[in-house]
Each structure stands twice: as C-alpha cells, then as structure tokens.
Amino acid sequence: MDRKSLVTKELVDGTFIVRMNSIVINEQFLDDLNKIIGDINSSSANLKSVVFISDLDNIFLAGADLSLMQSSLGDNKALGELIDRGHNTFNRIQEIDVPTIAAINGACLGGGFELALACDYRIASTDKSTKIGLPEVNLGILPAWGGTTRLPRLVGLITSLKVILGGAQNPAKYAKKIGLVDDITFKENLEERALKLSTNKIKRKKPFLRNPINSVVFHKALSNVMKKTAGNYPAPLKIIAVLKQSCKVSLKESLKLEREAFIELANTRECSNLIRIFFMQERFKKLKFKNMRPSDPIKNVCVTGAGTMGAGIAQWLSSRGMNVILKDIDKQAIANGLKTIGDIFVQGVRGHKLDRPSARDGLSRITSTTQDVSLANQDLVIEAIVENMAVKKKVLKSIEDKAGPNTIIASNTSALSIDEMAECLDRPENFVGIHFFNPVHKMKLVEIVVGSKTSDETIAYAVQFVQKISKFPIVVKDSPGFVVNRILMPYLIEAARQYEKGIQPEVVDKELIKWGMPMGPFRLMDEIGLDVCLHVAKDLSNRLGFDIPNILTVMIDKGHLGRKTGKGFYEYKKGRSVKRKLQSSSVKHKTDVTVAITTRMIVEAGKVLKEQIVAEGDDIDFAMIMGTGFAPFKGGPIKYRETL
Numbered sequence: 319m320d321r322k323s324l325v326t327k328e329l330v331d332g333t334f335i336v337r338m339n340s341i342v343i344n345e346q347f348l349d350d351l352n353k354i355i356g357d358i359n360s361s362s363a364n365l366k367s368v369v370f371i372s373d374l375d376n377i378f379l380a381g382a383d384l385s386l387m388q389s390s391l392g393d394n395k396a397l398g399e400l401i402d403r404g405h406n407t408f409n410r411i412q413e414i415d416v417p418t419i420a421a422i423n424g425a426c427l428g429g430g431f432e433l434a435l436a437c438d439y440r441i442a443s444t445d446k447s448t449k450i451g452l453p454e455v456n457l458g459i460l461p462a463w464g465g466t467t468r469l470p471r472l473v474g475l476i477t478s479l480k481v482i483l484g485g486a487q488n489p490a491k492y493a494k495k496i497g498l499v500d501d502i503t504f505k506e507n508l509e510e511r512a513l514k515l516s517t518n519k520i521k522r523k524k525p526f527l528r529n530p531i532n533s534v535v536f537h538k539a540l541s542n543v544m545k546k547t548a549g550n551y552p553a554p555l556k557i558i559a560v561l562k563q564s565c566k567v568s569l570k571e572s573l574k575l576e577r578e579a580f581i582e583l584a585n586t587r588e589c590s591n592l593i594r595i596f597f598m599q600e601r602f603k604k605l606k607f608k609n610m611r612p613s614d615p616i617k618n619v620c621v622t623g624a625g626t627m628g629a630g631i632a633q634w635l636s637s638r639g640m641n642v643i644l645k646d647i648d649k650q651a652i653a654n655g656l657k658t659i660g661d662i663f664v665q666g667v668r669g670h671k672l673d674r675p676s677a678r679d680g681l682s683r684i685t686s687t688t689q690d691v692s693l694a695n696q697d698l699v700i701e702a703i704v705e706n707m708a709v710k711k712k713v714l715k716s717i718e719d720k721a722g723p724n725t726i727i728a729s730n731t732s733a734l735s736i737d738e739m740a741e742c743l744d745r746p747e748n749f750v751g752i753h754f755f756n757p758v759h760k761m762k763l764v765e766i767v768v769g770s771k772t773s774d775e776t777i778a779y780a781v782q783f784v785q786k787i788s789k790f791p792i793v794v795k796d797s798p799g800f801v802v803n804r805i806l807m808p809y810l811i812e813a814a815r816q817y818e819k820g821i822q823p824e825v826v827d828k829e830l831i832k833w834g835m836p837m838g839p840f841r842l843m844d845e846i847g848l849d850v851c852l853h854v855a856k857d858l859s860n861r862l863g864f865d866i867p868n869i870l871t872v873m874i875d876k877g878h879l880g881r882k883t884g885k886g887f888y889e890y891k892k893g894r895s896v897k898r899k900l901q902s903s904s905v906k907h908k909t910d911v912t913v914a915i916t917t918r919m920i921v922e923a924g925k926v927l928k929e930q931i932v933a934e935g936d937d938i939d940f941a942m943i944m945g946t947g948f949a950p951f952k953g954g955p956i957k958y959r960e961t962l
Contacts (some may be wrong), residue, residue, distance in 0.1 A: 325350035327357065332366040332514055334358050339373045343429045344383040348407055355410045368414055369512045370437060371421040376447035378422045379430025382463070387584065388593055394581050397580055401577045404429065404463035408436035421512035426450045427487060432463040432497075435472065440498070441512055442490040443505040446676065449487035450498050456485045457596060458589030458951070460557045462580035467564055467572040473497040474525035475532060475565060479539045482561070483554050492670040527565035536562050548832045550951055552586050583593065591953035598940045602790040607778045616783055617641055620699045622713060624648075624655030624686070627730055628702035630758030633659040635671070636683040637759075638787045643696070644686045652686045662759050693721040696782065700752060702730040705853060710734065711742040718743050726779055728752040729767075733803050733854050736769035736796040746771035750780045753800065754789075755945050763944035765800050766793045792941050795931050798861040799854070801938060802945040803925055805955065807858050808849060809919040813839035814867040816911050823887040824898065829912045834949025839915065840887040844880035865874055919948075920962070923955035 324340040324347045327829040336354055340347045358368060382404070390396035406776045407782055409432065411418060420426075420434035431450055434440050442448050452461045452469070459481060460466050477496050481488075494502045498707050511915020529535075536558060543554040560579045564572040583589055583919040617640060621632045624646035632644045632655070644659075646652050663677040672680075693699055703709060710729065717727055727749050740746035751767025764784045768777055777793065784791035794800045799807060813826055817840070829839020843851050852870045859866055873879075873886065873895045880886035883892075889896040923938050934937055952958040 342383040376424035378426040380425045381428025411436040437469040442499040443503040445505040448490045450493040453485040458592040462576040588951040624700035629655035629658040638679040747773035812918040836947035839885045846885035
C-alpha cells in the first residue's frame with residue numbers, strides 16, 4: 319500500500335494550491351514537496367500563482383522535525399546534508415517564476431516560517447492559533463533554512479534581530495505590524511483571499527542592509543544579549559555575528575554562513591541540553607497516568623483565596639476558557655485580587671499575548687464573592703489561602719461540606735503536607751496538591767502532589783487539568799517542600815549564610831547570574847518576601863533537620879521583609895533598588911561562594927532523587943528549570959551533577 323502523500327496540489331483558475339498535511343517538516347515532507355515543485359515547474363498550464371496552505375486545523379507548519387537533527391548530532395556531514403536539503407527545497411520555491419503565496423493559519427514556526435519566507439507574499443489568519451516566529455534560539459541554534467538570510471532582506475536588521483534573538487511566537491496582527499506577513503484576514507476567508515491576492519497591490523520597500531548605523535544596532539544587540547544571558551548561550555552571540563556578515567554578502571553566501579554556524583552550534587553542550595529540554599516538554603505535555611481516561615470537560619472551578627496566588631490562578635483559568643468563582647472572606651482582598659487580574663490581562667494585551675476581546679471574555683468568566691456559596695456544581699475547587707495548617711484544614715473541611723461527592727479538592731500549598739491536610743476530610747481520595755508557581759501567568763510548571771490516600775483517578779484528573787490549561791504537570795510524592803522548594807530552599811539558606819560571613823548580596827547575585835540563574839538568591843528572597851522564606855525554611859527545617867541563619871529573623875524583626883516593605887537585602891525607592899558601593903573584602907573568593915551556594919542545590923537534588931520523590935532524574939531537572947529558571951544550558955541539577 320502506497321504511503322499517503324504529505325503534500326498535494328490542485329489547479330484552481332490558473333493557481334496551483336499546494337496543500338500540506340504535516341505538523342512538522344520531515345524527510346517525507348521534503349520528498350513530497352520537491353515532487354510537487356517539480357510538477358509545478360514542468361506544468362504546461364498557464365499559471366497565475368502558487369498558494370501554499372495547510373489542510374490541518376491550527377497548524378501551518380510547526381517547524382522541522384527535531385528528531386532529524388537529534389539523530390545527526392556529532393555528525394557534521396549529516397548536519398550539513400540536513401541543512402542543504404532545506405536550502406535546496408526552499409530555493410526552488412523562491413525560484414518559481416510566478417508569484418508564490420503562503421496562506422498561514424495556525425502555528426508557523428521555525429522551518430515552517432522559513433518556507434513562508436521563501437514565498438513572495440505571506441497572508442495570515444487572525445485566528446488565535448496563528449503564531450509566527452523563529453524560535454530556534456531557544457534550542458541553542460539559529461534559523462538555518464534561510465531564516466537568518468531572508469528575514470533581514472524582508473524586514474531589515476533591527477526587526478530581524480528582535481525576532482530571531484527573541485524567539486517569540488507572534489500573533490498575526492503583530493506579525494503584520496512588524497512586516498513578517500503582508501496581509502491578515504479571517505480564517506474563513508484565508509484561501510479565498512490568497513487566491514484573489516493582487517500582487518500588484520503589495521508594494522514592499524527593500525530594506526537598506528548596508529546602513530552606517532549598523533554598528534550601533536549590533537553593539538546594542540550584543541549588549542542586550544550579554545545583559546540577559548551573561549554570555550552563557552552561544553546561539554545569540556552567533557546569530558549576531560552571522561547577521562553582521564549576512565548583510566554584507568549575497569544571498570548564496572549568506573546561506574552558507576547559516577549552514578556553517580548551525581553545524582557549529584549543533585555540536586555545543588548547550589544545544590544538546592536545550593533540545594533535551596524541548597523533548598521533555600513534549601513528554602510532559604502528553605504525560606499519561608495510570609487509569610487516565612477521557613474526562614468530562616473541566617468548565618467550573620472555584621478558587622478560594624484572592625491573594626497573589628489565588629488571583630493569578632483565577633486569571634489563568636479564565637483565560638483558558640473556564641468559569642471561575644473567586645472567593646475570599648475579605649472584601650478588600652477580593653478588590654485587590656480583581657485589580658491584579660485586570661492588570662495581568664492588560665499586560666497580556668500590551669505584550670501581544672492576547673487581543674482585547676479575549677481579555678474581556680476572560681474577565682467576564684470570573685465571579686467574585688465573599689459569601690458562602692454551594693460548590694456542588696464545581697468540577698474543581700482550589701484552596702489558595704495562607705500557609706497555615708490549622709487554617710487550611712478548617713477551610714478545606716468547609717469546602718468539602720459544600721462540594722459535590724465527586725468534586726476534586728486541591729491545595730495550592732507550596733510546602734505543607736498533603737497527608738496532614740487530608741486528615742480533616744471525609745473523602746481524602748478526592749484531595750490532591752496542585753501547586754502553581756508565582757507569577758502564575760508566566761511560570762509553566764505545576765506540581766501534582768500525591769498524598770497516601772489520593773486516588774489514581776484524582777491524580778489522573780489533576781494531570782489532565784494541568785495539561786488542559788497549557789502547563790506542565792510533574793507528579794511528586796507528598797514530602798517536605800515537594801521538589802522545587804525542597805531543592806531551592808537550601809540554596810537560599812546557604813546564600814543567607816554567606817551574607818552572615820560578610821559577603822554582600824550584589825556580589826553573590828552577580829556571580830549567580832553569571833553562573834546561569836535568572837535572578838540571584840538575595841534578589842529572589844526580596845521578591846518572595848523574607849517572612850515567606852523564613853516560614854518555608856522553618857517548615858522544612860523541622861522535617862529535614864538543617865540550621866537556619868539567624869539573619870533572616872533579625873531582618874524580619876526590623877520589618878525588613880524585602881521589596882514589599884522597601885527594604886530587605888536591598889533597599890528600594892520608587893520600586894527600584896538603591897545602588898551601594900561594594901566592599902573590597904566582599905569581592906574576594908567569589909568562585910568559592912558560588913560553588914558553596916550551588917552545591918547545596920545540587921546535593922539536595924541528589925537526595926530528592928534517592929528518596930524517589932519523583933519517578934526519575936529528568937523530572938527533577940525539568941521541575942527546577944521550569945519552576946526556578948535553573949540554568950537551562952546546564953541541563954538541570956541532576957544533569958549538571960554529571961559534569962562535576
């Protein structure tokens with residue numbers, strides 16, 4: 319039986335419509351596409367244009383099949399052949415002697431967008447599924463199927479640097495604004511608009527690539543990269559270098575530069591680790607748990623507690639189409655929570671993460687109350703109140719009394735025992751920890767904390783719920799601090815211990831950022847709140863047995879709780895930290911301090927693995943990367959431990 323072709327064509331009124339039926343670009347796709355291009359070139363029909371469009375819902379082309387690249391790592395010949403194949407195919411599209419149009423609906427990323435760039439024109443649907451971009455930098459590589467070459471020639475250097483270095487997935491309206499596509503339309507009209515597209519109406523200025531200000535542009539780009547990554551990632555640096563040369567040479571020579579740079583980057587440890595993380599993301603998106611079966615759609619969720627976490631959870635769930643009751647006993651807490659929710663939606667619109675109608679719809683799905691309400695019709699109730707065991711037990715029992723017999727009850731606790739909380743419940747099998755991270759709208763990880771009486775059905779439900787809201791679930795045993803806080807807290811405690819030894823926060827934070835953390839430990843403690851840090855540390859100390867530096871208690875007694883009080887390890891005025899002069903004694907032995915602090919994290923990760931809190935080491939690495947920003951290029955604490 320012949321295999322089904324991933325690319326087909328049909329002739330409609332003098333236009334060849336090339337229909338693609340693949341999520342990714344793999345070898346078969348390239349074979350089928352090249353055959354179609356050959357058929358087009360040899361056709362005797364009086365052609366007006368060629369339209370490339372997908373037959374799949376919500377996918378134009380999501381990029382190259384990374385397994386092709388992964389299987390070629392370490393083999394420069396195979397990597398070169400892979401790039402050559404893409405170049406040859408997309409060059410053939412560019413050389414078609416009638417106008418070519420990419421009609422984009424859904425994900426158009428990486429190699430998918432590079433195919434579109436090889437076309438003469440691009441038109442995109444305004445459907446929310448349409449995302450356009452070149453995310454290769456997130457994998458430690460650069461766009462090497464023409465993206466680094468063709469994009470600057472389309473939109474200029476400044477926009478190209480922003481798109482390629484940022485690696486963002488841009489919605490259609492924003493893509494149109496910055497020139498990635500020429501036109502936008504409704505999904506229903508996409509094919510018709512593409513067929514009727516008058517190429518004469520699209521007049522595009524060619525960017526001037528050899529601009530005298532280029533040196534300034536590249537200097538600024540390099541400065542921003544170093545500030546953001548401390549030079550730990552080779553890909554952004556190489557992207558800047560290639561673009562710098564690309565603007566001076568022919569298209570053919572630029573493609574060669576892409577090829578050479580790709581091979582070089584693909585052989586780095588950073589690239590290997592980032593690709594490993596990508597495949598871990600795919601695994602957790604599709605994570606299956608025993609007894610998992612299709613469940614009824616999750617529509618109604620109650621969030622109890624309108625503080626920072628409760629408001630953040632409510633906002634995220636409403637933005638994913640769920641009806642949310644936000645409940646708190648305090649009217650002011652409700653008011654503050656709703657303001658927080660509104661601010662997040664506004665930020666999302668400003669940052670082109672969603673449009674205004676979607677934001678309005680999200681807000682409309684939230685109902686707030688300070689009154690006792692029936693929870694019988696709620697699919698899930700999430701408790702997100704103060705980290706106090708006695709208070710939590712009281713609230714959880716009240717929730718159970720008002721909930722239906724099959725309602726799942728979850729706690730957003732960051733460290734408290736799920737088993738101890740379950741002692742107050744008549745149906746502990748329906749109770750589970752669902753621990754979000756702050757800020758909820760940015761952090762993708764959610765810990766599913768399993769108590770000894772949590773049923774398999776409840777765990778499966780929680781996993782499906784987390785996947786449904788576009789986050790990554792990691793299943794962990796009920797244990798002190800679970801995974802993330804268990805490993806993170808010794809790291810923070812050791813930093814506080816170094817402070818007691820006279821090492822200034824600025825020195826430590828700077829060194830840890832150089833090491834690869836997104837934020838230094840002292841800045842992080844100030845952001846979390848020193849009172850919250852001490853509370854979690856005490857809980858873990860009681861159960862794990864480690865000493866807590868006295869400095870935290872001293873600072874809290876003085877009212878120095880961090881950013882929220884204007885003073886912690888740093889001083890803050892008008893929301894900004896006040897710079898201080900570094901003491902020379904504080905600068906000595908920076909390497910030793912960095913090793914001491916990071917070692918505590920690495921050692922604790924090893925203990926978590928040994929105690930089998932999670933299924934495997936990859937779970938720990940993934941949790942720490944997604945939950946704390948642990949240096950992705952190092953692969954996670956367990957992977958990094960292998961290099962020591």
